[in-house]
Amino acid sequence: MTKILIQGIKLHACHGCLKEEAIVGGDYMVDICMEADLRKPAKSDKLEHTMDYVTVYEIVKKEMSIRSKLIEHVAKRMLDKLKKKFPKTSYIEVKVTKLNPPIPGEVERVSVVISE
Numbered sequence: 386m387t388k389i390l391i392q393g394i395k396l397h398a399c400h401g402c403l404k405e406e407a408i409v410g411g412d413y414m415v416d417i418c419m420e421a422d423l424r425k426p427a428k429s430d431k432l433e434h435t436m437d438y439v440t441v442y443e444i445v446k447k448e449m450s451i452r453s454k455l456i457e458h459v460a461k462r463m464l465d466k467l468k469k470k471f472p473k474t475s476y477i478e479v480k481v482t483k484l485n486p487p488i489p490g491e492v493e494r495v496s497v498v499i500s501e
Contacts, residue, residue: 386475386476387421387422387423388420389417391442394416395412395414396412396414396445396446396449397411399411400449400453400454400456401454401483401487406487413482413483414481414494415463417477417480418477418478418480419436419471419474419478420474420475420476421436421471422473440470445463448466456483456497457497460480460497460498460499464479464499464501467479476501480496480497482495483495483496
């Protein structure tokens, strides 16, 4: 098995329970880990034999653009879409990080990690 990691996808989105978050939004970072048997693309050197990073990015970008109150909900939608698009993956992990969350006090980030 081989892992493909797509890390540090930075996006601005309007997730959260507060009215201000729906209007102003906030900054997020998404990390994806996908595991599959990639011996074929390693040998063939053909994009159609692997998981296209651009497609992964487009799925992440689209799901981040759909407002949710909880980042758990966003992460699960991403996981489901990635599983559907790349059925040969044996493992997918999605990490959604909200940077500078609106919490009283000094909190740099809050993350949710979901996997299957």
